[in-house]
Amino acid sequence: MIRRPQVTLNNVFSKQEKPAAQQSFIKRLRARLNRGDSWLTYDLANLAPGGKIDQDVLDELESLLVVADVGIETTERIISDLQASLVRKELNDVDALRAGLHRSLTAILDPVAKPLEISAQDGPFVVLMVGVNGAGKTTTIGKLARRFKDEGRSVMLAAGDTFRAAAVEQLQAWGERNDVAVIAQQPGADPAAVIYDAWEAAQARGIDVLLADTAGRLQNQQGLMAELTKVKRVIARRDDTAPHEIMLVLDASQGQNALVQAQKFDEALGLTGITVTKLDGSAKGGILLAIANQLQVPVRFIGIGESVQDMQPFSATEFVDALLAVGPSP
Secondary structure (H helix, E strand, O other), X not given: OOOOOOEEOOOOOOHHHOOHHHHHHHHHHHHHHOOOOOOOOOOHHHOOOOXXXXXXXHHHHHHHHHHOOOOHHHHHHHHXXXXXXXXXXXXXXXXXXXXXXXXHHHHHHHHHEOOOEEOOOOOOEEEEEEOOOOOOHHHHHHHXXXXXXXXXXXXXXXXXXXXXXXXXXXXHHHHHHXXXXXXXXXXXXXXXXXXXXXXXXXXXXXXXXXXXXXXXOOOOOHHHXXXXXXHHHHHHHHOOOOOOEEEEEEEHHHOHHHHHHHHHHHHHHOOOEEEEEOOOOOOOOHHHHHHHHHHOOOEEEEEOOOOHHHEEEOOHHHXXXXXXXXXXXX
16 A cells, blocks of 8 residues: 555645635635524623623623533633633723633633644554434535545445434445545344455555544433444454544534533543534534534544535634634635
């Protein structure tokens, strides 16, 4: 297999050559996060109509954060930072409050904004995709396949979701769309066996990346969670470094339940990455802050829609800019 140098998904383009698609994504992200009324679009001047920032203003902001799915623990961290600035008399006006909030949110998100790296190795780079039904897991696989293909990598898909009736067909549709092979077996087959066969096929064909789908399951379904650990063990028999990425796909509109999902999947499998979908939903992105603060699992991608261009690598600064609607228009 031809070895390729390690490449990150964020460094394909320089800052000076950022593609129009990425710029358009940021613009769409900002527009979709700021639809309707929430703390994200709430004019901070409304919290302090006289322009004075005091503890009452921070108390009201605290309530808005909790309601927006940021969670109590993460909200307390944000408000504590702002209170320290208030004591130092640094919050003189609404602009200073907005800047302080921007710094606090960025400090939470920046440590988890880590692009997925595809390392050079002798066998395929295995990405095991997990998540509950309806989170957008199979669609995310299709988008990743397209992204890797556009980078010049060879890709194969493994139809490890053998329980949902349309799962294999949906994955095969993405395979046809992206011109990549899909390894599948009959409905009800052992998912571990399917993914094992896919690994052998990928190894034989010199495939760079193997994206393995799995059945959607609730985090409290112990039997199905145990099945995922079996899949992980079986892959490791062929390559003790695999799976190289265990990526959880989360639906942002699930609110605090998404945090519970992330915690349970992390306990069972040891997550290495998260993709957050449906940020154009009602949650408005607050849950991403809670996940970043409490789990510290890298956030690889965020999604705001169905098209391939609607999923992009996660950038903490750009995301906070979009939340607070600050900075130059993309």
